[in-house]
Amino acid sequence: MNALSGDTYVFAEIDAKYGVYKLKELYELHNQGLTIKVPALLNERGEKTWVEVEDVVSFGLQPLKQITLATTRLYVEATEGAIIPAYSSELFSGTEKQIKLKFKLANELKVSQDPRKNDTLLLTTNIPLNIPEGDQTEWEVGFALGFWVAEGWIKKRRKHKNTKRSLANLNGYAKQKGMTLQEYLKYKTDIKEVSLAVGQSDFERGYVNIVQKHFKFSKPYKVSENGYQLRSSDLNYIHLIKEYTEGHTSHDKHVKNEIYNRSLKFLEGILDGFLAGDGHYVKNGNYFGVKITTNYLLYNDLIFISKGLGYDVHIWKAKYKRGGFAWSDKVYWSLQLGIFKTYHRHTAVGLVKERLKSFENAGEKEAFNLVLASLYSENDKRSVFNHLYFTAYGFLVLDAIKT
Numbered sequence: 387m388n389a390l391s392g393d394t395y396v397f398a399e400i401d402a403k404y405g406v407y408k409l410k411e412l413y414e415l416h417n418q419g420l421t422i423k424v425p426a427l428l429n430e431r432g433e434k435t436w437v438e439v440e441d442v443v444s445f446g447l448q449p450l451k452q453i454t455l456a457t458t459r460l461y462v463e464a465t466e467g468a469i470i471p472a473y474s475s476e477l478f479s480g481t482e483k484q485i486k487l488k489f490k491l492a493n494e495l496k497v498s499q500d501p502r503k504n505d506t507l508l509l510t511t512n513i514p515l516n517i518p519e520g521d522q523t524e525w526e527v528g529f530a531l532g533f534w535v536a537e538g539w540i541k542k543r544r545k546h547k548n549t550k551r552s553l554a555n556l557n558g559y560a561k562q563k564g565m566t567l568q569e570y571l572k573y574k575t576d577i578k579e580v581s582l583a584v585g586q587s588d589f590e591r592g593y594v595n596i597v598q599k600h601f602k603f604s605k606p607y608k609v610s611e612n613g614y615q616l617r618s619s620d621l622n623y624i625h626l627i628k629e630y631t632e633g634h635t636s637h638d639k640h641v642k643n644e645i646y647n648r649s650l651k652f653l654e655g656i657l658d659g660f661l662a663g664d665g666h667y668v669k670n671g672n673y674f675g676v677k678i679t680t681n682y683l684l685y686n687d688l689i690f691i692s693k694g695l696g697y698d699v700h701i702w703k704a705k706y707k708r709g710g711f712a713w714s715d716k717v718y719w720s721l722q723l724g725i726f727k728t729y730h731r732h733t734a735v736g737l738v739k740e741r742l743k744s745f746e747n748a749g750e751k752e753a754f755n756l757v758l759a760s761l762y763s764e765n766d767k768r769s770v771f772n773h774l775y776f777t778a779y780g781f782l783v784l785d786a787i788k789t
Contacts, residue, residue, distance in 0.1 A: 391462075393408050406778050409754040421438065424775045427774045431735055434776075443757060454742070455742060457740050460780065460781070461779070497745040509737065511780075526596055530626070533582065533662055535659070535663075535684070579618065603617060630644050630645050637681050641684075673725060676722065681721070697727050757785055
């Protein structure tokens, strides 16, 4: 049985819009009659395309195995009979210009206590998002959004009943903007103010200047020796936040799928803005380290954005961490990532090879898989690529056709 956990994330194009979805979500969307495409390997040169999903199959509850990689700790949960493109001595040709695939059942994968002796799987280095490149302005707007995800919070308006006089005033503002009263009330939103926490170094590094370039803020408000708050009631900034994010606290803030449909520079700006606020650059390793609280939606967002931009992502072991203030005894569980903007691992034709770390029981879970439209006829030598697609973590897997 070739099935994956229903919680497996997949980049998908649905009705011409990109996003990240769980397999069980794609099952429901397919049943609603929506057109779904997923990123797939096109040929032996490592080129990628988007292939249409003909069906999404539910296999019900199944015992699954977690296949974890040694370097990045990225993983996929699959049935023992799932077919995985695995390492062979002929995986790449001598010139490393072509891929020669070899397939194994998941339960045939070689895993030992010495990862150097284990089988190797393929990961994609990037997801082929066909969106505009964008420009510096797009990057700056994305940066302001990403910085808010890292360091921002909101203040909502008090709910009160409008009087005849207040409605008349609001109607006047609406007419100035060429809107109806109802349109203006929606435009005004339920958010009164956005705040950002910044430090002296954020001024020195130019981060505050970037955030303030396209949006209006009040004068910085000092809250500690080196700490400030930036406050904004700029509706353009508020609407940017509402359009592309959900949640208001460090435990629930995350981005919407809309971020993948604007431009690559906007996407890059979001990640750079977040790293400016909640990341730290490790010079010796040439990577950005991230430590956040138990917000798994945001945790996954950072992985998927990185994959969309072609960055290498490593999941590090989560651990308990004491609060960031000397006077705080609060201890919380910390999720940790490493984001490498420059690859250090051996790559070939847009893919990387990585050895397995472990093959462990993942328990009984709801399982699904996709059925892809064929790219080539069965008598075409390239038909080996008909059933391959990439999960959002970058794993190359097979659809439900092969059993």
